[in-house]
Amino acid sequence: MSTYMKKLLTTLLFACSAAVLSSCGGDQVGLSGTADSVLVCKAPETITEDGTACELVIVPCNYPEVANEQGLCVMDIGAWPDGANGITMPEPEYIPKDGEVVLYYALTSGEYTGWGLHAFNEGTCTSWSMFDAPGGETTGTSWGIPIDPVGVDPNFGVYWVLDTTVNKNCGNWIPYNFDAGVQVQFTAIAPLADEIENPTNRFFLLEGLGIVFPHPRTFESLVVPGGSTLICEDPQILNEAGDACIDDPTALETFVPGEATLYLKGSFNEWTTNEEYVFEYSEGVYTMVTSLPASADDYSFKIADDLWSEPTSFGATATEELVVVGEGKTLVVGEDVGQNITMTVSADANYQFIFDATDPELPVLTVIEVPLNRVMYVKGTLNEWSNTQAMVYEGDNIYTSTFVLEATDYEFKVADANWTDDTNFGAAAGDEALELDTTKSLVFGEGVAQNITLTITDAGNYKFTLDATDPSAPILTVNNAAPYGATEMYVKGSMNEWSNLQAMEYLGDNIYSSTYTLDVTAYEFKVADADWTEATNFGAATGEEALELATAKSLVFGEGIAQNMTLDITVPGDYTFTLDATDPAAPVITVTQVLPYGATVMYVKGTMNEWSNAQEMVYEGNNVYSSEYELDAASYEFKVADADWSETTNFGAATGDEALELDIAKSLVFGEGVAQNITLDIATSGTYKFSLDGSDSTAPILTVVLVP
Template sequence: MTSGGSTSTTQSLGGYAEDPADIINYVSKHDDETLWDKLQYNLLTDMTLAQRVRAQNIAASLPLMAQGIPFLQMGGDFLRSKSMDRNTYDAGDWFNKVDFTLMDNNWNKGLPLAQDNQGNWSTIAAYMTDPDRAATPDDMQLASAVFDEFLSIRATSPLFRLTTAQDIMDRVGFHNLGENQTKGLIVMSIDDGTGLTDLDSQVDALVVVVNATEQEQSHRILTATGFELHATQAASADVVVHGATFSEGEGDDAGNGSFTVPALSMAVFVKPQMGEQGAGLSAFATAGAPDVVPYGDNVIYVKGSMNGWSNNDPMSYIGGGVYELTLSLNGGETYEFKIADANWGPVANFGSDSGTVTLGDDKVLSYNAGNLSITPAESGDYVFRVNAFDPAAPVLNVKNDNPYPGTTVYLRGDMNGWGTTDAFTFIGGGQYEVVVTLAAGTYQFKVANDGWNTVNFGSNDGALEPGTVDKALEYNAGNLSITITEEADYRFVFNAHNAGQETLSVGKSALFGDTVVYIRGSLNGWGTDDPLLLTSPGTYSVTKSLTAGSYEFKFASEDWSTRNIGAAETANVEVGSALPLAHGANPGNLVIDIAVDGDYQFSLSGFNPDTPTLLVTEVSVP
């Protein structure tokens, strides 16, 4: 079960259950500190008492807005404290007291027991004397009232209690997505409009906006119209949330809408159902929206002293408003350049009057401003990345394509005595690859450099298996582990292209093992004349001479069952574009249109033999 889409959609957040009733949502429980106490460690030190209460109100109420089963700790709705004790099993009523009269939240009753808390006594003592952490009866009453309001909102609409995974996939969407998202903001919608069973006769859609920042935030959603603040919150005991508003788009933006929510607030908006069921708000209004290319069909270039200020180096549009280009630069040499279209305007001619670019730092550009300059310390390939989400003020970032220049990265674990015998090779695109022979067994390991400092990646949820793709890694986290059932060569790829979003993928180097896989289709009578050959770890290729025309084909073993690989989501193959495929009982045929006679290489690559990726490239044209 996922929120806002199956695992094949762009809105997938990762599936981990089949039924909403299998999900227990909580932010605090009987173990560890209460929510109020825990937040004292995590909130900014300069927050006021009022801000801390608002932060708790959001955190305590989040499970009430989520699908699944809320699990609530007693007293969490009115700021209950155990005086920072993280284990009160034997602490008695002194630390476990709950005051239902809302006069005392049990804060500052002395230092908690030494057994589980002594290491934090100095910090706890400082917190206890801070007036901005000592909740008053008024604070407790406000928190309780706000929690009761969210409890009422949940209880009065079945949309917060969906009972099937399919309903969640069809109805629940998220709208603050991608690298351009506003940090600290969650925007969730629940659809009950036409095309869906009418579960709530009072509304056609709901939107929940969680603003965990210290500033008012607004967020625009395509096709959002007709919303208003929930009546319960319009009369809320929290007068701040009265300022949450919805505004309709005007002019060219008509038919869309913006939600504005005060700082440290969670607001629920409703689209009232006026009699018959009307249009709601699609779960895919954002994730399924077409990608709007910021500069349309205009090619954008890096133009500067590295290429004679020419149009020789076009950037590639990679989606989400982002353009990229990799250039080879010499260490110690200063390059001046700009980001421009072919004619230096009027679409793009971007620079900066403070033109020095620092590797890895974002720089906002201005139209028709001065030249940019960069001086790389080392020779190598450098990625120029322009985020034009705001086309009038694009953001440039330049970084070394090798995230760790001069540092050797190793696979270190049980397979090599945690030593440095298995070095990764940098393969470009911020990625490193190593192939190791592993016998059957379970291995713990990490990705690290020789000093365990610059590079030291693991996971606090570290289990992998062959076929795992893009396992999220964390710096200085726990060990990874992999269980191998068959001795073979295994390929590990560490992707550090985006700092803070490092991943690891692993699979057999010979993806299909001993099985011979052929390209079979109208290009060869559906026969077995053209086997794929292992050309590099995880990659198989075959080259075919083709005349212009349309061809249907698949990739399959001789028996059509051990391997039968065809269309996953789409059947149309484009030369030069990667396409995910799927193995199954009888997946659909693939279709490719060849425009020009020539030799074409068909390559399958990946980590899981059931879900390889196809890339067709033009080798030569007569």
């Protein structure tokens, strides 16, 4: 069918003068006289011959197209006038009996091997008598087990005969070839309610068209005189004029997370683009929830955009089709690569599909069972009532979200993206205020659930926890996300005179940290709040006071129970004290030495050792590394680098400043092509010490001295 639209039958003149702009409502204050302007007409209007106005020139529609109520040309679905365009429409070979409907599907190839019919009762369409009404045990055929055709009509293609109910309304049907993986990409609906829409009890569908005809139609009868009708094979579509097949300009060429709207398409929704199965997107992750009933057969599905664009049709690798609930699966794209994903559902449940595309080339799908049937959000004045941050399902019916909040008053609710009535949770009227660390049972429904109010007195991270054990009355708690709330924690001991001078920094994820510069000596210390409060006065268990570097130690609390920890420092420098308070009553402490280049081993590499990694630099403490070499009287070239000459740890001299003098410090630069070989002239043979001060790890300072 031609997809272009011809113009209306009357001519409309638009009398906006090109010379005087104000006559079109465009007064220009401050201008005097008139201004000549070029008149621009918007398509489909054209400028008149005298150039003073725009006009819409209309031509009549050519049958089989007719004008609709707006005057646009559309395909006529009425009875074919005998002889129209020189065509006499043949009669279909099957005459339906009372209570029967015949469904035809024509292919341009005329090859119907493997084609069958998927028919089902759904929504308002409940006319197929072979199925129970929606909600019954059988609402339609199982995908992959189609209804076989009754025959093939030479003019109208393959056909099926279905019985209808007494009080018929409409029926859903999809022709498809399961083995070939081809189907009509929409649900055809046969209107059966009255004789105007259903005069023949026969319905005709033709390949490539989105129209169900209640009267016989052939491909030949769809040609519009003066135009042309093409049938384009997917993924191509007709151009606007209807005379050429083109690539769909809306199809995606590459997958860019956030730019593509993705859907879950599978056996549970007839593989169609359905808004109930659309993914919600945030920061590289797509999320959606659906309710799936138990099934003896595995469900099949893919993740794709509405057009099944090649870069966004995600499936499973062959032989790895099954996704296990709770386990991640890396997906692939490509018609010949991505297989249908399968999933076993043994009990009715809500399933959350999490498609992590933060690495677009290796996206990972994880499916988990959840208590609520929608993706949930905390939405309020804390985030402009937006859907930007989905709550994370932690398991055991618990959802959480963490927000950085300022000290002020807030209003919010817990709801799905669309404020659906039964997942629009708030406070009961008169009970809107929520106190920190206090549980509140929520109610749902428009006009019932009120905005929850919350006052934050101390800025910080706050965790919103929703317990959905009872999905109709979930329980909400808000508390400071730090394990010890607003209480500041300190490392206090002989390194700081047991003072509160330096609070530990909260890094998130239950981790606190402090770094101290320590000399070579033995230290005693504890971890506690400023006031040595009983429940946050942490130390070692009796007999386990000694702490080894880089070794975790679980702490105990309480006056007389928690003993001072001891720590022997043999290398001076910076040391980080890390407290993991995942269990706030039994936190774990680890002390590690802070090295400028972490675990990376540094080398002096040059003509003195054939540019090799034969001798590691030794860390002396206080950010200083060193190596000693026996050198003969000669000139040398070298650099300081890691074993692999990594870009950021490939240190040399600045261009034009390559020479290094003994006993004189030189600041180094890094990077391939930037850091030049350092030159060193040795006049006297002996042992020479190369010292690298990495206090500034990006611009270390090198000194070479003769060892006495």
